[in-house]
Amino acid sequence: MQITVQLPDDLAEHQNPGREALEALVAEGYRNGLLSKKQARNMLGFETGHEFDGFLKQWQIERGAYGIHEYESDLKTLSTLSDREPGTHSG
Numbered sequence: 001m002q003i004t005v006q007l008p009d010d011l012a013e014h015q016n017p018g019r020e021a022l023e024a025l026v027a028e029g030y031r032n033g034l035l036s037k038k039q040a041r042n043m044l045g046f047e048t049g050h051e052f053d054g055f056l057k058q059w060q061i062e063r064g065a066y067g068i069h070e071y072e073s074d075l076k077t078l079s080t081l082s083d084r085e086p087g088t089h090s091g
Contacts, residue, residue, distance in 0.1 A: 027059040033068040
């Protein structure tokens with residue numbers, strides 16, 4: 001799928017404004033857990049994980065960033081555990 005975006009004039013004057021916008025979109029999507037590593041790599045056209053790791057470093061994103069999906073999963077687990085009777089456990 002191709003998406004067309006209207007960029008402000010000041011950004012459109014940059015050397016490669018389309019790539020800058022794409023990288024910002026991917027960085028935030030990955031940081032927030034909306035994009036998987038594979039999806040982000042594909043969007044950026046990276047062939048290797050090493051290239052993607054360099055991208056993450058450039059954008060100051062920790063590898064294995066804690067995204068919204070992991071957070072929501074942890075909240076469900078915490079809720080389940082807190083609903084148990086004290087002193088009970090499975091296993």
